[in-house]
Amino acid sequence: xxxxxxxxxxxxxxxxxxxxxxxxxxxxxxxxxxxxxxxxxxxxxxxxxxxxxxxxxxxxxxxxxxxxxxxxxxxxxxxxxxxxxxxxxxxxxxxxxxxxxxxxxxxxxxxxxxxxxxxxxxxxxxxxxxxxxxxxxxxxxxxxxxxxxxxxxxxxxxxxxxxxxxxxxxxx
Numbered sequence: 001x002x003x004x005x006x007x008x009x010x011x012x013x014x015x016x017x018x019x020x021x022x023x024x025x026x027x028x029x030x031x032x033x034x035x036x037x038x039x040x041x042x043x044x045x046x047x048x049x050x051x052x053x054x055x056x057x058x059x060x061x062x063x064x065x066x067x068x069x070x071x072x073x074x075x076x077x078x079x080x081x082x083x084x085x086x087x088x089x090x091x092x093x094x095x096x097x098x099x100x101x102x103x104x105x106x107x108x109x110x111x112x113x114x115x116x117x118x119x120x121x122x123x124x125x126x127x128x129x130x131x132x133x134x135x136x137x138x139x140x141x142x143x144x145x146x147x148x149x150x151x152x153x154x155x156x157x158x159x160x161x162x163x164x165x166x167x168x169x170x171x172x
Contacts, residue, residue, distance in 0.1 A: 028106065034058075036071045042112050043071050047105040078107060 026033065034045045045058070058074040077083050078096045085098040093114070096107040136146045147158035155162055 034071075037112060038071045038075070040112055041075070042110045042115060043075065044108040044110075045071070045074070045105065046107075074107070075109065078109075 028046070032047050034043075036043050036045075058071050078085060078087075078094075083096075083098055085096045088095040092111045094107075094109040096105075096109075098105055133143050137143055139148075140150050141147060142149055142156040142159060142161055142163075144161045145156065145159040147156050149156060149163055152163060
């Protein structure tokens with residue numbers, strides 16, 4: 001029962017963390033936020049004021065013929081200094097900020113491999129835990145703690161979990 005309550009609490013905690021972090025990120029990036037993947041990088045662009053309306057040429061293909069230039073051109077302008085900006089670079093991540101009266105913009109450029117690796121951790125962790133539980137079960141161990149259940153018929157003496165099969169106690 002405690003384990004189930006902890007799992008529910010952890011799920012609510014994770015949901016709250018995600019909501020708050022997205023809310024915070026939204027407040028940092030401004031009125032308009034665009035996310036695009038280009039040239040092996042994830043580009044997150046946020047703008048306030050009049051710059052937000054003008055940025056659609058970089059991110060909105062529906063601007064029409066001649067108006068849409070794509071996020072690759074924005075990255076070129078940012079990296080060669082055509083847009084007045086402050087640049088911070090660390091481990092392949094680039095942060096560009098600029099303030100024009102009365103508008104500002106912020107651009108975060110992250111190699112696509114970083115979010116992919118970060119998003120791959122939970123499924124791999126889940127798969128490893130499932131494989132470990134299956135291994136414990138096949139050896140006659142408790143699914144929760146791995147304690148040897150060959151001598152126990154009903155409950156695990158270590159954690160109190162009910163035995164799921166009678167085969168666990170029949171092994172030599």
